[in-house]
Amino acid sequence: MKRRTFLARSLSAALLGAGITALPGCGFQLRGTGATQDAGIERLVLATTPSALSDSVTRALHDAGIELSDAAPLRLNLGTERIQEISLSGSDSGTQEIELQLEVPFSIQRTADNAYLLDQQRMQVTTTFRANDNELLTRDNDRERALEALRRDAAQRLIDRLRNLDATR
Incomplete structure (x- = not known):
């Protein structure tokens, strides 16, 4: 049971990290930050x-x-x-x-x-x-x-x- 929870959390964290690193590459920026100013x-x-x-x-x-x-x-x-x-x-x-x-x-x-x-x-x-x-x-x-x-x-x-x-x- 612990191994399944560990794998699920690891996979979730990896997907979240991949999503966060992909956002700047697609042009996403928070309003009022970065080069848009x-x-x-x-x-x-x-x-x-x-x-x-x-x-x-x-x-x-x-x-x-x-x-x-x-x-x-x-x-x-x-x-x-x-x-x-x-x-x-x-x-x-x-x-x-x-x-x-x-x-x-x-x-x-x-x-x-x-x-x-x-x-x-x-x-x-x-x-x-x-x-x-x-x-x-x-x-x-x-x-x-x-x-x-x-x-x-x-x-x-x-x-x-x-x-x-x-x-x-």
Whole structure:
């Protein structure tokens, strides 16, 4: 009986080990780790007004290995975010489903000649959350968490645009 258990566990461990070693070979990566964060741009000027979105973008750029410098070859012009809240529920009381939309204008320029590599575009990210009118404090906390997630998502999408821009330069 002990030998059968030993063989079964050994076989399970060998299969698990083979599966784990095969995952990186097929291109699998955990989100936010590894080479996917390398945007291909080493330095960047961030032209924006201080805001929660600009803080998220700054963190995302830092995490992607991009240094913010006034002597960088590219400038990311980030406009003011616009937040829209839309109630998706039919009633005005009880539990409501609310859609939050964050829209931000941006453009990318070369600093040497101010030529636009990406003319002004608008990026929009959306999420939903549930809110109960009887729990106003929880509603505010849920809204803030949803906004933070939207800002992180918008910052990551900007990094993706920079990555795509670098591939076409």
